[in-house]
Amino acid sequence: MTDEMLRAPAEAKYAEELDWLESVDDGPKPFSWRLSPRMVRLFVLGSERSDGLDREIKQKWFGDRSFVERAIVTLASDRGLLLIGDPGTGKSWLAELLSAAICRNSTLVVQGTAGTTEDHIKYSWNVSMVIAKGQSRQSMIPSPIMTAMEQGVIGRFEELTRSTSDVQDALISILSEKYVSIPELDDDNIVFAKPGFSIIATANSRDRGVNDLSSALKRRFNFVRIPVVTNKRSEAEIVRFRTTELLRRHRIELEVPPSLLDILLQSFADLRAAAQSATSDDEKLESALSTAEQIGVLEDAILHSNFFGDSTLRASTLAGSLVGSLARRSPEDLAILNKFWHGVVEPRSKKDGGEWQGFLEGGRQAIATLS
């Protein structure tokens, strides 16, 4: 089935692995969880030889172990989980993996936007059915959150801070009383949450101040802050992991040379260092320079090489993608990239040579085209 989907949800993609884990799991499981907390951790972070399993479980999310542990125990407790961090740090991916492991359903998602209304969190009505048959449970359209409550599974709320305060506050009663009443109906008018229901919300720390959470809502969530990955080794693993997946999805046969991956990681590390030492917003790129951004750059370069190139990933193509992805504001971002190319890439290409020279040329051309 997964072959027919452009992007299969985690529970479909890792269905076989989850089935196997469930079959060997003999640990205590909270509520209606499909796996015990330790197995959930194992599914997310991968197995070690010392775990004594008969097969290897691949690591799917890269980051500090304690973040995952804290997230899992929060879901087993009374509170909701709020993953907070810069864009592209893998919050949504972690939320998806946790939902898939705990209840095999990661698709009950509400996307927070400026246009999200309370109906998206609670329920709405099928107007034609209401006109034909009147208000009843049949003519009611439950929101993903309400569905999660009814089934006792995990509901997800993406970008919580993008939705307005009154919409956010609708979550307060759901998280504390764990039921939603439907005053339009005379009977059967309360939906109680079944054991196992919880909410994983994600929030972008760059959106702070747009729609701040109320204190009441804050205390119903446990916050787990996911930092930007700065460890080069883990970052390389993440980029490799996601790129391999991407190549498979697009059925592309293309080799990513390790030297180019190094160039990409090094450039991002340098740009991050420059952004940290910048004193004003004009001196730093608009991009958060996250790992996801790196994957995006690499993906762009791969697709470009595959469809418009000779199916070989070259340094100049990578440089072009990098400039294209990061130059969002003209002239500020272009000026920063230009400075970076002259001040960092050029000396490096002289010193190290190799692929850096192609990278230098490609970047220069891309900047010249955009300027």
Add this chain to the structure above:
Amino acid sequence: MSPFAALREQLHAAAETFADGPGALSGILSGLVDDVDRALAEPLEIFPVCHHSPASALAMARRLREKQPEVVYLELCEDLRPVLDELRNCRLPVALQAFATELDGFPEGWGPLNVVAPITEASAEYQAIAYALDTPGVELVLVDRSADHVYQWLPQERPDESVGIEIGDLRPRFAELERHLLHHAKVRHWSEWWDQYVEQPLSGADYATYRQVMVLIGSLFRRLTPEDSPRLAGDEERERHMWTRMREHLAASGADPGRCLYVCGAFHAASRVEEFGLHAAEPAYEVTPRTGTTWQYGIVPASHSAVEAQFGLAPGSVSIAAATYAKAVTRGGVKTYQLKGRQATTRPRKAAPAAEGPVTDRLTGFLSSPPALDALDEAELLGWCVDIVRLARRNGYLASTADAIAVFETSILLAGMRNRARPTPYDFQDAAVTCIEKDAVPGRRDVAQLCEILLGGDRIGEVGYAALPPLAQDVYDRLEPLGVDVRKRAVHRVLLDFGTDPELEPCSHLLWMLRRLMPDGAVRPIMGNRALGERSRQESWDVAIGHHQRALIELGYEGVTVEQVLEQRLRKMVTDPEATAAVALEAVEESIVLLGSRRFTEELGARAVELLAAERTVDDAPDVLRRIRRLLTHYRSAEPALPAWVERFVTTGYAHYCTLLPSAFVADDTGVRQVAAMLGFLSGMESLAISLGCDRAQLELAVKQSHPETPGKVALLWAARFQLGLLSSAELRARCAELLANPLVVPSFPQYLSGFVQALEPAPALTPFVVELISDAFATLPDSVLLPWLPKLITTLKDEAAELVPVLVREAGRTFPGTLAAVDAWTPPWTAAPAPTPVPTPAGGPVTDLLTAHPATTDALAALLGCDGTWQATGATGPGPGPAGDLLTRHPAATDALAALLAPR
């Protein structure tokens, strides 16, 4: 037969199964058992310890009560023994310190040498020390290498800071092993691993198990250390030293080895050096002699956080260990040893020495069963949860009882996930962060820090008065009149009014000296200043000596009083091979201001003269000029005559700078500022130097010999010639006009101008001319030269001639009109046609009358001199025109009185 034979067999079989046949693994595994076997078979009882391990401390307390040894050998620098007695005057944690500033036998530039050994209360070594010092008849022998050897055995590179030594350093010696252990145990740092796998299982274990397990761990880390590690070689050397010292002591004292206890790190208990054991066959180990370095010993305050930082432990781990220990002591009924405030006099009841049973294998049981972990201590966890919420609320968090419940629940869930029934402090910390920390930290501390405070907090030790070196005691005594307890760790604000409390003056004097000697912030003047010729009638200080007790104690290693230390420091400053005359003059100034000893000042001054005469460069000339001017002003106002050294300094300087002047003018590496300062010295001190016997011809010659090439220096030379009267102002003006007129030279005109600005130092009379020149430059220089030069002019003036700018500005203010309206009508004084000089008519008066009446004498004199002058008609009698004349006309009384006085009677 060894009691461990069965275990050895079992491990051997395991190695064969898992490592495809007996090989290295088998060797390591059976080696571990051999090490344990060997350590336990030793007639001198070895007590293996680990640093900051409450289990070690508790086992030690129990064992000491049981065995009551007569001699305790301790792995600690042998020369630190005398300071141990002072521990009873201190509040722990403190650090024993060996300190050396006068080096002999170590590479230059290594000093000061500094060895610190922190002692915390929750440690096995403190138990051993307290027992030995408070029990009469018990001898405490430190057996490790001396502080001198610590530095001798270091690799030949200077350590950045102090060298920390710790008893029982037990950590994997190569990073991969530690990473592996942490990864598989799913813990974050070493302290957490240790707590889970060793500390907790051993906290309630019996002595035999404790000992065997500790030696086993020591042996494991030892056998997995790379053979060629320099650190291992150093450890082996120390072991040879320790065993040699113990054998020597036993032979000399005749003590029974069965009544002795050897306390060392578990790593050393598993030693494999040939000298190991009382019955080692090896010949005695030769301890290398110490160097000639003089070491000072003392105790300095330490803190848990400092210990963690120095030894790379996780933040909070020492505090958590202290809290765990305190809890175990209150709960477990273990009677620990605590140093009493004074020497014990009554002999305590002596327990009968415990009979040593045969060694039995406890390792097999320990290794084959999962760690026996503590059961959930609900009351303790509840206490923590309630306290953290309270603490968080006080720090601005919106925490409530609901959070306490959530933290409790989350702690248990996290511990369960990490395979433990009882949440460790680390689990609790994670849970508290999860439940209480939101998107922002409202106060100064985040939840993780609050947890550390809750679980013990950083504790800072204090060294008692009696344990302080004489200097520190002296400082405290002398600051007593201030009326505040400066020993307390607080910032005291004190106000000294010498009008009402003249007895506070010595305190102020001491505070100024401490300010010179101690780190920033220890004493800080808020109001009042002390410099040459400057004294305040009121002073206000922030005194925080309590915070900087360590710095004060380290000062105590250098001398007995603050004055002595300051004198030594100043003397060292001027005798340093890198010292210059400017440095020596600075020392002279400080000695006048802070010490006031004429003899010492003269000694420093004499050294300044020596240094100046020996100097081959003039880089410091501006500094020398500034300082000697200040000193001259001071001596002229405060003393009846100049001291001999100042006179010598001026004469030496005059001759020295005259000699160096021609070469300084042409040398590329000597700047205009330096040459200007030399000329400033020569012209400013000229009258004094000539009165002391110098010859002006020397300076004239030097100026004539100078042929600078760079524009700045050429301008300086012109100014010098002007100052000496070798160049008139008209000539100078003409030369500058030539420069401005020559298009080839115009671009370099700004450099000439900089030279002239610098020349204001030696030739202040040039000020109006320099203003004129700048004005001319602004008027005539083309924009292409002027505009790039303007910013440079400002920065140059600011950096190099800051003190000359006010002079220039004042002169410009005098020259240029003050209002906008006046500018239009203004003509620069230098372009205005010079007023015709009136031919002076000799004023009439009695003298003129006399001369005209009797012209013969004057005519004869004129003929003699070859002058054929003519007699002029006298003008009207009375004052001539001009302001003086006006004044005399308006107030004739004084003149009339004078005339009456002179009139022939």
